[in-house]
Amino acid sequence: MAARAGVSKSLVSLVLQRSPRVSDQRRQAVLTAIQELDYRPSTAAVSLAGTRSRTIGVVLDDFRNQWFVDLLTGLRESLQDQGHRLVVADRFLNTGLDASPVEGFLSMRVEGIVIAGEPDTDLAIPASMPVVVAGGRATLPRADTVANDDRAGGRMAAEHLLSLGHTRIGFVGASSAASAERLTGLRTEVPTVVTSVMRGEPTEAAGAQAVGHLLDEHPDVTAVFAANDVMALGALSALADRGLRVPEDVSVMGYDDTPLAATAYVALTSIDDRSVEIGRGAGERLLARIADPTAPAQETLVEPRLVARRTTARR
Amino acid sequence: MAARAGVSKSLVSLVLQRSPRVSDQRRQAVLTAIQELDYRPSTAAVSLAGTRSRTIGVVLDDFRNQWFVDLLTGLRESLQDQGHRLVVADRFLNTGLDASPVEGFLSMRVEGIVIAGEPDTDLAIPASMPVVVAGGRATLPRADTVANDDRAGGRMAAEHLLSLGHTRIGFVGASSAASAERLTGLRTEVPTVVTSVMRGEPTEAAGAQAVGHLLDEHPDVTAVFAANDVMALGALSALADRGLRVPEDVSVMGYDDTPLAATAYVALTSIDDRSVEIGRGAGERLLARIADPTAPAQETLVEPRLVARRTTARR
DNA sequence: TTGTAAGCGTTATCAT
């Protein structure tokens, strides 16, 4: 390549790395040659020859969870802007070629890994690899963690419903750590809360069933806090099926502030888990970890935020 | 590395490539050495030394459009299973480092690119790069295209509504090619269709507004076909605001069969655009294109499928 | 079937 500019490869390399120790004249020569040849440095060669790959791997637990969109935004702000390339994979993206997404990342010699969501315990990440878990509750052995403060979110939900005059408050959840934490938060403010916690995944069906049980046992409940938006949606269905109006008869709120909740049609009051912030924080932690691999693992909690919409109203 | 197995690098290479011309004995030796050393071939070195990168780039127009999840599933089936690595980027994923996701892909020496959704016209893809547009209407110059047959979908919507006894049918859309095609399909079966097409993006708000106009002018409409699920959602809102029940007073259907439509709460009748199938098809086309770069660009239409749910009912 | 040696396109270390 470099022949075109009439200089050595080393000089090209220096220009590419924006080194200041290059005369403007030579720099220009190289730059024009790059233009003319439509030249792009081979990432393969760069990461092979260089000391760092400048690449960070992001493992998504599931592309269907939309919160990763915001998480990525945050990660970009803290990582990409520092000159790192982001490579995204979900649990299945390159299986077959690799046993797990992590395999692929290791082959790519990524400098660090972000696990978005609940980490698979059997991910087999070498101890030397900097890792941060973003948004997941389960903490990986030596990994930093940046997550939503679910307990604070539960308290916020309580405060919101109390401020609207509700006293008979119900909770519907499932068997996840997040659900449990959110209930704990709620309970600190509303000790009298009545609950219906389903076993298994927090699905729409589970939400519908749970709210059914709840109302069977406590028909006087005037507000329901669901462990997440999907369950809240199930609750809305079940309530409608029973002829109960939301929010006139029963107030409903969810958690996560998913796009679903934000639609005008659903307009669900929810707790925003601040995914962008979590992403940014995770990126920063990862950089710190890379800079100092011996630093002790840290757990950061991000304060959530209430988003009031149409499904909650004054009693 | 290879020293551990007591063989040459070439032999290791052969084993890695699953070459049959290796004695079982040596192969075993290499395999155990790999285990013991926890060795992983460097993708950088592999793609630098090899003739092919075995990598395909996928450009998503927007991570917020969930249909790419299914598209990826299809792509995996046709591409990944053929030994190709998938690298996903959206329009913003690595900008800053690269001018566009395509820049990054070129640096990675991808063997082909899949544009998922509407292609940015200024993507600047070299003529020599195999490209297929998956799911987008706008066709890139020399690119193959695999897309949903929107016109057929429009006809299906018509048949569905007609079979339910509707005769006064309305359409709400926006200014996108897909919207126009879907209307065209509808119109072939229902020439008397009344329409309300908004300028701009097909958003929930646009859907609500459009259905408002439609009912103002044609209060006798008994069924509304929206250009997509999001607009349909807007329509549902507007209808509810007017005190009209769905489907008792008005039937509503959308297009795309998004996760939203599939929820029990919304239960929207929709047209499934068969994204998995589109992904698989796009992958196959891309492989064909790579195999024969001179082949003329082809346009493939995938037949959609009606998914009847609660928002449409017999008149 | 296995080994040898020459690259692949960069960066990095010395020189100059």
Added chain:
DNA sequence: ATGATAACGCTTACAA
């Protein structure tokens, strides 16, 4: 400020 040269970790003829 610039260049020569040796890596980087593989693949791929070509030899043996």
